[in-house]
Amino acid sequence: MDAIDTMIGMGRETIDMIVDAGSFVENGIPGFTLPCADYGPGAVVGSAKMDGRVCTIVANDAMPSNPRFPVVTSGIIGMEEGYKMAMAVYRSIEADAGKPLADKRPLLLIVDTPGNGPGKVEEIVGMNKATGAYQLALAEARKTGHPVLAVVIGRAISGAFLCHGLQADQILSLSDKYGTMIHVMPLTSIARITKQDIEKLTALSKTNPVFAAGPEFFFRLGGVEEIIEAPDAIRDCVLKHIDEIYRLKAERQTDRLGPWGRGELGEERGGRVTRKAVMQRMNEQFAAVADRYLRA
Amino acid sequence: MSTWHTLQERSFLESSARQRAIGLVDAGSFSELVGPLERFVSPHLPILGEAIEFDDGIVTGVGLLGKHPAIVISQEGRFIGGSVGEVGGAKMVGALKLALSIFESLQQGSAAEAEARRPIVLISFETGGVRLHEANAGLLAHAEVMDLLQDLRRKVPVVALIGSKIGCFGGMGFIAAATDVIVMSEFSRLGLTGPEVIEQEMGRNEFDASDRALVFRTTGGKHKFIMGDCNFLVGDTLADFRRQAQHVAQMSMIEIEGMRRIGSRGAVERQMKLVAFAADLRPRDSTDMWKALGNKEPQQLIAASEEEFQKIAVRWNA
C-alpha cells in the first residue's frame, strides 16, 4: 500500500480496501438483476459488509469499455451505467422498506469518474435521464433514512460528480496528494471558454475556491466533509462518517446532511456566503405578499 | 411596455426571462422575489472582469394559475448563456424551498382547500448548466435543486418549460429530466452534452455541430416528443405554454406522477428498455430511431407544423 501514488482507476481495489475482507458480492443486492452480464461494465454495484453491517456499494470501474456504447470508457458513466446504479439504489431501498432507521443499510459510493457519456446516441436516447434517474434514486434513499456516503478516490468531474457523489449525505475525498481531482472543468478549458487569461485564472484559483479545481477548494465550499490523508485511512474514515450519518438521522438533523447540509457547511467555512442571504430575502419578500397567493 | 396581454401572443423563443415569468401566470399575478432591485449580483464575476446582472440571470417569483400559487423560475439565456452560479443557484433553491413551505402551510388547513390551492412550480429553462466562472458553487447548487425536486415529489408538480434559444443542457439537463412534466416547443432543445462537445469528442464526420438541422433532430422538441422525453409539444407563444401549465395545475398528482420519465424503479426499467432498443438499433441519426418506432417518413415529420406533427408522430412507448 505504501507504493500507491494514486487511486485513479482502482475502483474495485478500493471496495476491497474498505469492506470486510471477502464480503463484497457483485450484483448481490436483493432483487437486483441485469439484462446481461456485461451491462454497464463501468459501474460496479453489489453488497458487502462493513464492520459486519450489510451495505450497498456503488463504484466506478475505469478498466472496461462498454461494448454497446463506444464513448463509454475509463469510468465514464453512460446510460447503462447510470440506470444500473439507479437500480442498485432502488433495490436497496426496497430491501429495507419498513425497517427502522438504524437498520437501513448504508450506501457507499466510490467515486472515480471523468464524466457522462458525451455521444450522439447518448443524446438521441437522453443521457440526461440516466444520470437524473440515479440522482433521484440516491435522494430518495437518503430521504428514506439510508446513510449515503460518497468517497472520492480519483476523478469527480462535473456532471458525473453531480450524479455520483453530490446526492450523498456526506462526501469524503482522498487528499490531492494522490492525484484526486474534483472540478467542473480544468482551468485551461475554463480559460478558453470564458476567454480569460490562463495566468490570471491560475493566480486567482489559488485563493478563490469557486472555480478552482481540487478537493481542498470543495472542502472550503462545504462540498467535501473531510479530506482523507492516505488510502489506508479510507476505511476508518468511512466507518466513522457512516456512524455519524446514522446519528444525525436518528436525531432528525437531516438539514446538516445532503446537498442542503453542504450549503450550510459552505457558509460556515466561508466559501458560499451569498447563498443564505438570497434565500432569506426571498422568504421575507414572499411573506409580505403571501396573502395574495394563499387566499386568492 | 410588457403588459400581460401583449405578452400572451408573443413568441416564447423571443421573450426574455422576465417576460416569460410574467406571461406564464395569470394576468397581473406575478410578484418577483429577489428581483433586480435587490441587487444580489454575483460576487465572483467582478473579480474576473465579467459583466454582472442585477438578477444574476434568473428571475424568481410567484404568481397564480387560477387558485394555484405558481412558483416561477425563469432563466435568461442572454446573460452568460443562462448559466447557474452561486446567486442564481440560490434563487432556484430558495424558490423550490418556498414552494415546499407553501405546500406545507396549506396542509395546515382543510384538505379540500389544500388540494384546490396545490402549488405548482414552473421552470422556464434557458441554460447550459454550471457557470464556469463560479463553477464549484454552481455545481453544488445543482445538487441542491435536485434534492428539492425529490422533496417536492407527489406534493407539488414541477413543470419544465423549454422553448428558448439556448435550450436546456449540462447539469440543468439532469434537472429538467427529473421534473414531473416537460413542455417544449419545436424551437428548443434538451440534452446533456452540447453539439460542439459531441463534435469534439466524436469528430466532425460523426457529428457536425454547424448542421443545425442535425442538432435539432438530435435534441429538439420534436425528437424529445417522439422519445417521450417531453410530455407536451406546444406552439411558440407565451399563451401556448401558459395554457399547458394551467392544464397541469389541474391534473391529479397521480396523473402527474404517471408522466414522469424517471424517479422510480418502474420508470428506470422502462428507460432501460429504451437503452436496450438503442443498443440493438445503433442509430446513426435520430431519424433511424423514428423509423424504428414506426415513423415511415422522417422528413415529413421535420417539415410538419407542430399541430400536424402531433397527429402523425409515433412515439416511444415502453
Added chain:
Amino acid sequence: MERKLRITVGDKTREVTVQELGADGHPLPAAVAVAAIAAAPQRRPLDPKWSTIQRDTNERMSHMLPYLTRGSKVFQPADTVAVLNAVIRSGDRVNIEGNNQKQADFLSDCMCKLDPKQINHLHMVQSSVPLASHLKAFELGIAEKLDFAYAGPQGAAVAKAITLGKLKLGAIHTYLELFARYFIDLTPKVSLVCAYEADKDGNLYTGFNTEDTPLIVEATKFRGGIVIAQVNKIVDKVQRVDIPGEWVDAIVQSPKPFYLEPLFTRDPGLITDTHVLMAMMALKGIYAEYGINRLNHGIGFNTAAIELILPTYGEELGLKGKICQHFALNPHPTLIPAIESGWVQSIHSFGGELGMAEYCAARPDVFFVGPDGSMRSNRAFSQTAGHYAIDMFIGGTLQIDKYGNSSTATAGRVAGFGGAPNMGCDSHGRRHGTPAWLKCGEEFTDQQNLLGDVPRGKRLVVQMQETFQEKMASSFVERLDAWKLAEQAHLDLPPVMVYADDVTHILTEEGIAFLHRCKGLEQRMAAIRAVAGYTEIGLQAKPAETKSLRAAGLVKTPEDLGVDRRRANRSLLAAKNIRELVDWSGGLYDPPARFRNW
C-alpha cells in the same frame, strides 16, 4: 512512320492520326471536334501563322484524349489531376470558376496536386478566391499571379501570401470590371468551371446557379482556350442547355456536389432593434421620399430588416406599389414575406442562393425562370442591370472616413470588392430618366454646378451603417484602414469600396445625412459628423452647425423624419426567424441546415 486514317465529318474529309482513335477504332470526340473545326465549311484552311493559339490548344487536347471515355467528353474523377496536367502549361492564365456562391472546388483541389516543378508561374484570373485551395496553389508555387475581385474568408491569407512573396497581385477588381478584362487583356487559356448537370457531349446545365459560367466559357472558348467542367451529375439529357457542349472540352462528375455558400442568407433572429430603427428611417426618409422602385440591396442585417418591415411598416405607410418593385438582387430569403405580400414585380439574380431554388421556380412571375421551369442567374447581366438600370444601391460597410469614402478593407485582410461598387456608384453612361434618378440629380448641387443648365440624374448610393459595431469598433474614422493595407500589401491605391463623390446618403441610427444636397466638401463633412454619433468623427460635430444642417434638410434625425422610436423593435419584422420564412414561402424555401432552428 505515322499512320493516318481518313475520316469524314459532314461533307468534309480529314486525316486523323492513329493516336486519335479509341480502342474500337473510332475517332475520339475531341478528334471529331478538331476534325469538325477543320471541316467547318465557312472556314478557310488554317494559316499556321495565324492559328498558333488553336494549334497549341489542339496539341494540349491530344494529351487529354486518352482519359476521355469513348464516345463522350467524360473523364473519371481519379484522372482529374492527369487531365489538368495534360492541358495546363506553366505561365498559363487559368480561371477557376467560383464566385461568392458556387465553387469549382473539386477542380481547384485537383489543381493543387499538380507538380509545381512541372507546372508553375500560373496567372490566376478569377472572380474570387474564397477557398483554402485557391491560396494553396500559391503557397505550393503552382500559381504566381492573381487578378481577382473577392477573397472573402481568404482575405488574410491573400495578404500573407503577398507579404511572403508567394503571390504577385495584378489588381483587385469589381466583378464587372474583371469580366470586362477577360475580353480585353486577361483572357484565360484554361478555365475550370462547374455545373449541376452535363451530358456526355458536354452540354451543361448550370440552372439556378448559372452565375459566371457563360461568361467564362465564352471568353475562354472563343479565344481558343480549353474549358473543363466539374458537374454534380452526368445525365443522358440535361434539363436545359445553359452552355452548348461544343464549348466544353471535358467533363468530370465530382465526388461531392460543388460547394455553395449561402452568402445572402440572414437569420432574422439576429436582427436587432437598432436595425429595425434604421430600416424605418430608410423607408420613410429615402424609399418613400424618392419613390425608389428599381434597386439593389447589399448583404447585411440592415437591408434584411428593410425587407422584413415592408409588409408591416411599409404597408402602414401606404408604400406598396410605390416602392421596391424591381430588384437586381440575389434571392434573399428575407425578401420572401414582401414577395408573398405582393410588393415585388421582378427580381433578376446575380447567383442562386442555397435553398431558394424551389421557391424561385414556383414564382416565375417574379424571378427569371426558363421554359424548363428553373431559374437562371447570370452575374454579368445582373451586374450590368445593377450598374445601369437601378435607381438606388443601399448597403453597409465597415469604415467610412470623414469625407464619406467607405471601405471594408481592414489591416491584414485583402477582402476585395465583389460586385457592390458596380452598384454603389453613379453609372456615368446612363441616359434614361426615372423620377427618382432625376430628383436626386436635381438635388445634387455640386454636379449641377459643373453642368450649367443641363439636367442630369443621379443614382442614390446609400451607406447604411451603425456608428459603432461590435466591441465598440467605430464605423467612422479619420483615415481608412485601407491606406494601411495598401502599404502592407503593396497595392496601387487604397481599396475604396464606395467613393465619397458617389455617395448620396449616409444613414446611421443618429440620422440621415443627405450628402448630395450639400455644397462642397466642407458641408458634406459637417453632415457626416452630424450623423456619426459618439465616434471620434461624430464628437467633432458642432451643435449649432448640426442644428442648421437639420433646418436646411441636409441632416434628418428619426424625429425629423417622424419615425417613432418606441416602435423600433423586432415585433415589426414580418418574420422573426428562419422557420417563419419557411412558413411564408409555403414550405418552398428549404434553408441550409446551419440556419435551421427546429
Added chain:
Amino acid sequence: MALNQLHFEFAPATPRAFPVAAVHYGVVGSGDMEVIIEACALAGKTQVTVTTPVTGFDHVWQLVLGRFIDESQLADAHISINDNNATPVVVSLRLRQALLEIGE
C-alpha cells in the same frame, strides 16, 4: 482586471422628478445592458453609476448620458447601469425604453 465603476452626476435645467419608486429594464446580453432608475432625493440632480468591463470610453458615457438627461430632464433619480459592451445607440435606446416602461 476587475469590473470598472463609473460615476456621473447631472443637473438638468428644468428638473422633472422621477414619478415612480423604481423601474428596471434590459438584459445584460453581449452588446447590451440593463438599467435601474430609482427616485432619490438629490436636490434636483441625477446620479449615474455604470458598471462595465469596458475601459476607455468614459467620455462617451458622459455624453450619451448627458444627452439622455437633456432630453428627459430626469431629476432626483439614481440610475444604475450594468453594461456589457453596449454601443451608444443601444445605451440611448435602453434608457428611453426604461422610461417608456413607466409610460413616460
